[in-house]
Amino acid sequence: MRSILWAACVRVGIDAEGAEVVGPQTAYKLPDGVVVRIGGRGKKLVASREVAMARWLDACGVSTVRLVPDIPQPVLVDGRAVTFWQNLPPHHPGTLTQVAGALGRLHRLPLPEFELRRLAPLARMAEDITAARTMSEDDRHWMRAHLEELRGRWKALPPGRSWSVIHADDWDDDVVVTDDDEVILTGLGRMVIGPPEWDLVHAAIECWTMASINAAQYADFCTGYGCDVTRWDGFYLLRDIQEFRMALHTMRAAADHPVYQRQAVRRLAYLRGDGGMRPWPGWGDLD
Structure with missing residues (x-):
């Protein structure tokens, strides 16, 4: 190098x-x-x-x-x-309100003239299921059926905000604030054209699935952006896709690092409805 x-x-x-x-x-x-x-x-x-x-x-x-x-x-x-x-100059992580504001500014921009990929949220999921070698064949059969269900639902995605440039990745560390209060958006590599709601669902998952932020913090995020994505008809589909992606990521990691296996099994059990109502205890744990 x-x-x-x-x-x-x-x-x-x-x-x-x-x-x-x-x-x-x-x-x-x-x-x-x-x-x-x-x-x-x-x-x-x-x-x-x-x-x-x-x-x-x-x-x-x-x-x-x-x-x-x-x-x-x-x-x-x-x-x-x-x-x-x-x-980057000296900086610290942005607050949820600052993150929401940065995402809002991004989503309001006109589409760029250069070519940019469109969001394909279910891409490579079939390969991820095959790569989940530590899961049983019955588990993989359920996941393949779940993937087909999500594909059908994605084709019928309810109308929402106009598609725009979206961050399309976990933005927790990708909005920073300098010592003179300049809010800087980083993590440009995964940006695509897609529904703005895709970026907003991540905050809802952190609150209502993972319980890593509380309801008041989530309300601050919604205020900073100007809407609550959970009130949109398509929210549950995007939530389900993102949670499935998170589970598959853990399963793929478990194939090479056994420390992730317990979490992979836990997340799959939650997705299958074996863990009760959200928020799901331990969803964000590493093992």
């Missing part, structure tokens, strides 16, 4: 001396505050979309992670897309 880092920096005229690893082994911080990210092989299109998204948000006046200016990006080295970013 360091050889790729050096080659990319030489190509754009940046000094890589003193680079330090930050986060995963594919990100480096340079002494001048530049953060260099090295993408996976064959991921140039993904990196290009992230670059386009950062530029588009900045042009729309939305505070987000900023690219190093005057550099053509991404830079391709040995099949990997390398991008250059300005390091």
Whole structure:
């Protein structure tokens, strides 16, 4: 990775001396505050979309992670897309009200002119079920039937807000606030075109499924955004899809890390109706 880092920096005229690893082994911080990210092989299109998204948000006046200016990006080295970013200033996590406000600003933007994928919430779920090797065949049979049910319901998604750019990922750590109160939206890599309600369901799950936030905090989120997604007819479908995705993620992890098996079994039992009413105790536990 360091050889790729050096080659990319030489190509754009940046000094890589003193680079330090930050986060995963594919990100480096340079002494001048530049953060260099090295993408996976064959991921140039993904990196290009992230670059386009950062530029588009900045042009729309939305505070987000900023690219190093005057550099053509991404830079391709040995099949990997390398991008250059300005390091974030000192910051702290945003409140639920600030998160809701940032999502609202994102959802109100006009659609970008560059190509962006549309939300496909059930994509790869069949593969995830097959990969859940620690679950029984009866369990996988139930999950395949549940997936077919969700597919049918998705085709009949009730009308809601106009589709827009959405964050499309768990946003807990992706809205930060600087010391001078600038709210910055990060986590651009998974943004797609989809129903804005998809981003809002995550807060409802944290309250009514996981009980990781209380009703008053959820009310603050709804006030910050301007509506309560649980009052929309399509809420239960999006909730069910997201909960199933969360369960499958745990099951796939359990195939390689046994520590997740207990949680995988617990989540499946809840989805099948064997654990009583929400909120579900232990849904957010790791084991």
